[in-house]
Amino acid sequence: MLLAPVLDEDGAPFWEYAAQGELRVQACADCGELRFPPRPCCPHCRSFSGEWVRMSGRGRIWSYVLPHPPLLPAYAAQAPYNAVVVELLEAPRIRLAGNVVAAADAPLNSVDPARLRIGAGVKVTFGRLGELAVPRWLLERP
Structure with a gap:
């Protein structure tokens, strides 16, 4: 068995978009900074607001x-x-x-x-x- 990614709540949207053939990255909804891997808090402004941006x-x-x-x-x-x-x-x-x-x-x-x-x-x-x-x-x- 080849190694499969570990699925978690923060990264679930990444895999949902991948299933649709889209590469999306999590972004802070407040300051706009992109972040990967996905996580609940923005490392730049500490906001918990996020969105997924198509690359x-x-x-x-x-x-x-x-x-x-x-x-x-x-x-x-x-x-x-x-x-x-x-x-x-x-x-x-x-x-x-x-x-x-x-x-x-x-x-x-x-x-x-x-x-x-x-x-x-x-x-x-x-x-x-x-x-x-x-x-x-x-x-x-x-």
Whole structure:
């Protein structure tokens, strides 16, 4: 079994929007600052008012790693694969973890690791992981 995200009350809207094919980030309804991961209180102004703002889904690879060997047996068949941290273009302080894949439901090893570069442009897609739609990333220049 591949690792599934932990669902909690603060992050539930993130997964509901993902199921609709939308990447949304929590924002403070008072000061407007974006925050991720989702939490009940704004770290900037301490307001408990929040809303969910739609993002373009475009970003850049901020960091990546190729696990050798995979630490979890469920991932061994897909090695070598990538794990990336993506910085959103319109919100550079917001970074999401995921994988660069060739298509939404492609295997984690569907992109040649030699094609990955720090700063490479990516766009979000949503793949299925059990009942959840999870963000994955496509290279903008395939």
